[in-house]
Amino acid sequence: MIAIIDYGAGNLFSVKNALNYIGFESCFTKDADELRKADKLILPGVGAFPDAMKMLNASGLVPTIKEQALKKPLLGICLGMQILFEKGYEFYECEGLGLIEGSVKKIESCGLKIPHIGWNDLTALTPCPLMNDVPEQSYVYFDHSFCAETADEHIAAYTTYGQRVPALVMSGMVYGAQYHPEKSGNVGLTMLKNFCTL
Amino acid sequence: MLAKRIIPCLDVKDGKVVKGINFIDIKEVGDPVQCAIEYNRQGADEITFLDITATHEGRGTMIDVVRRTAQNVFVPLCVGGGIRTIDDFRDILRAGADKVSVNSAAVHNPELIREAADKFGSQCVVVAIDAKRDGKGSFHVVINGGRIDTGIDAVEWAQRVYKLGAGEILLTSMDTDGTKNGFDIELTDTISNMLDIPVIASGGCGCLEHFSDVFEKTQASAALAASLFHYGELTVEQVKQHLAKHAIPVRKIKA
Numbered sequence: 210m211i212a213i214i215d216y217g218a219g220n221l222f223s224v225k226n227a228l229n230y231i232g233f234e235s236c237f238t239k240d241a242d243e244l245r246k247a248d249k250l251i252l253p254g255v256g257a258f259p260d261a262m263k264m265l266n267a268s269g270l271v272p273t274i275k276e277q278a279l280k281k282p283l284l285g286i287c288l289g290m291q292i293l294f295e296k297g298y299e300f301y302e303c304e305g306l307g308l309i310e311g312s313v314k315k316i317e318s319c320g321l322k323i324p325h326i327g328w329n330d331l332t333a334l335t336p337c338p339l340m341n342d343v344p345e346q347s348y349v350y351f352d353h354s355f356c357a358e359t360a361d362e363h364i365a366a367y368t369t370y371g372q373r374v375p376a377l378v379m380s381g382m383v384y385g386a387q388y389h390p391e392k393s394g395n396v397g398l399t400m401l402k403n404f405c406t407l
Numbered sequence: 408m409l410a411k412r413i414i415p416c417l418d419v420k421d422g423k424v425v426k427g428i429n430f431i432d433i434k435e436v437g438d439p440v441q442c443a444i445e446y447n448r449q450g451a452d453e454i455t456f457l458d459i460t461a462t463h464e465g466r467g468t469m470i471d472v473v474r475r476t477a478q479n480v481f482v483p484l485c486v487g488g489g490i491r492t493i494d495d496f497r498d499i500l501r502a503g504a505d506k507v508s509v510n511s512a513a514v515h516n517p518e519l520i521r522e523a524a525d526k527f528g529s530q531c532v533v534v535a536i537d538a539k540r541d542g543k544g545s546f547h548v549v550i551n552g553g554r555i556d557t558g559i560d561a562v563e564w565a566q567r568v569y570k571l572g573a574g575e576i577l578l579t580s581m582d583t584d585g586t587k588n589g590f591d592i593e594l595t596d597t598i599s600n601m602l603d604i605p606v607i608a609s610g611g612c613g614c615l616e617h618f619s620d621v622f623e624k625t626q627a628s629a630a631l632a633a634s635l636f637h638y639g640e641l642t643v644e645q646v647k648q649h650l651a652k653h654a655i656p657v658r659k660i661k662a
Contacts, residue, residue, distance in 0.1 A: 220531075222503045226478050255528040318603075321409075324530065326575065326605050327628060328410040328452055328658040348410060348658040350483060352530045352574075370409060392483050392505060394447070394660065 211235040211405060212247035216261075216268040224253055224286065227391035231398050233405040241273040249281055249405065250274070254288030258297035258313060258355065261288050262305065271306065278308050282382045282407045290378065290385030291355060299355055309380040311359030319371035324354040329368040329376075329388075337365030337379055339386075339403045347396040349376065349388040356387065382407075410658040411622050411650065412452035412629035413643050414607060415636040417442050419488075420459045422468035424637070440475045446636065447480045449643035450660045454480065455508070455577075455631060458488030459552075470502045477503025487535055487577070496523050500531060508533035508577055511550040514557055514564075517571055524572025533607075534573040536561060538594055539581040546594055553581045565598045576602065577631065579609040587613025590621040590630065599626035607631050615641065615649040622655045 211228060213221050215237040228235045235251070236243070244250060252274070254261045265271055277283070285293045292305045296312040305313070316323055328348040333340055351368070357375040365377040365384075377400075378385040384404065390397035417439050418425050424437040443454050454476070458469045466489065473486055486499045487508030496507050507527075513520050513534055523532045537553055538546040538561035546561035565576055578598055580591030590608045599606035605628035608621045612632040621627050635641050647657040 220500065220505065222501060223477065223481075223505065226503055227481055230478065230481070255530060257528075322603050322605055322626075322628065324574065324604070325409065326530070327412050330408065330410075348660075389483075392481060394482055398481060 210247050211249045211251060212238045212244055213251045213253060214244070214270065214274070215239045216270060217264045220255060221253055223389070223391045224251060227398060227401055228405070231402050231405070239268055239270065241270060244270065244273050244277055247281070249407070250277060250283040252283060252285040252289035252293070254286065254292065256288060258288065258291055258299040258305070259301065259303040261292050262297075262303055265292065265306075275306065275308065278383050279381070282384065282404060283308070284404050285383075285385040286391070287353060287387065287389055290387050291357065293378070293383060293385045294357055294359065297355070308383045309359060309363055309378055309385065311357055311363065313355050313357050316354060316356050316370065316374065317372055321371045324352060325370045325374070326352045329370060331366040331368055331376055333366050334364045335362055335379075337377060337384075338407060339377060339379075339384055339400050340365055341403050342399050343396055349390065349393040349396055351376075351388045353387060357385075408656040410452065410656045411627075412607075413450075413618070413646050413657070414453045414455055414629050414631040415446045415451050415643060416455040416457055416609070416631050416633040417637070418457045418459055418633060419469060419472060421462070421465040422472055425459070439472050440479065442637070443476045443480050443484075446643060447482055450647055450658065451482060451643045452629070452658055453483040453485060455485045455487065458486065460489065470498060473499060473502040473504050485533055487533070491519075493519070493522055493526060496527060496531075500527060506531045506533050506575070508535045510535040510537065513568065514548060514550050514559065517567065520568055520571040520573055524574070529572045529574035532573050533575045533577050534568040535577040535579065536565060536568075536598075537579045537581050546597075549581055553584075561594070562597060562601065565602060569602050569604055573604060575605045575607060575628075577607045577609060580611060583611025584609070586611050589613065589617040590627075592621065592624050595621060595627050596625040599628070605629065615646060618646050619650055619653040619655060622650065623653065
């Protein structure tokens, strides 16, 4: 069973639809026991970094998520990926979950439109099981204004939007996708399948 | 490199696909879920449903269409038409849509944009602007499917909705819509140059060159077309092959 953490932020339905489609059972939960029992965890999220952290802290699930992330695979998606880092700088400096070293900052616009919305291509950097069977320069769907700053060893794949934008990050059993795998067609479904079969 | 998006639009009435020319004469054709699956197969970067149902029963049917599409198609799905309240937003998003577009309701109640952006995030708030030349060198916002001229300047309105928290603008030219003479380059260029958020060009597309034109001559992030794809005159694949030949970045998909 894959537990999709329901802390009040994000489009949970799309993630569940995608998991159903590729044949993996999942549930929405805000219950610490269910997180402990689940095989894998997914942390979704849309909106702003401080709001998501506020909701996550209010849910009381933070200690359980931190403890379980050492025992089983966890995948953060979009804002759910951003809050895996130590700090975010959206509106003001805010503590994240600290599961991956690094921070989250506004994308330098360089005259480009912000948010970075749409399909952009991936370049693999550090080997990662989630990239299995994903062809080089595959396109995935992004929708964000902030991006992670972290060491290369944590970056499985990046895209380019004025600057290098970490797209798929990892540390131990913790993975984070800045894009939406559940909205990235067959490429995204392949990555979700790779996660589900870790 | 960020790809230019190609978005087929399906006009849906009482759960069935229709396509009206200039939003008026309507004839019925096909199941929206099957159409969406086919567009996804062709490589559509996003799919838009425009609900033109007037009745309450029809609205319920639309929710069901969205739900069934979201279970089978894994690219962003945008739904517009008749959205008036935060509850409408919630119902559509809960059914599995990723974005909701608002048009007339945003003109009547601009705060709806801010509320929806606060509650669900700007990424899901698309403001649809239907614009028409006023004959004096400006564009006016028209509503109710082009029937009412609000007198509001389209450029000012676009800036305002951006500030209120719109995540994208779906810009339809009522002067070119249904003509098949090409997108409204002047309108699209003006609005897309001025705003940081993506602008989706819509209305008037009739052939492959119109797609390359709009991306070469404006800052549009995406192009939307309905009848062209709907009647099978062009496939999304053909459009992308054409754009790639013009060195315009597109998402290529492998079968």
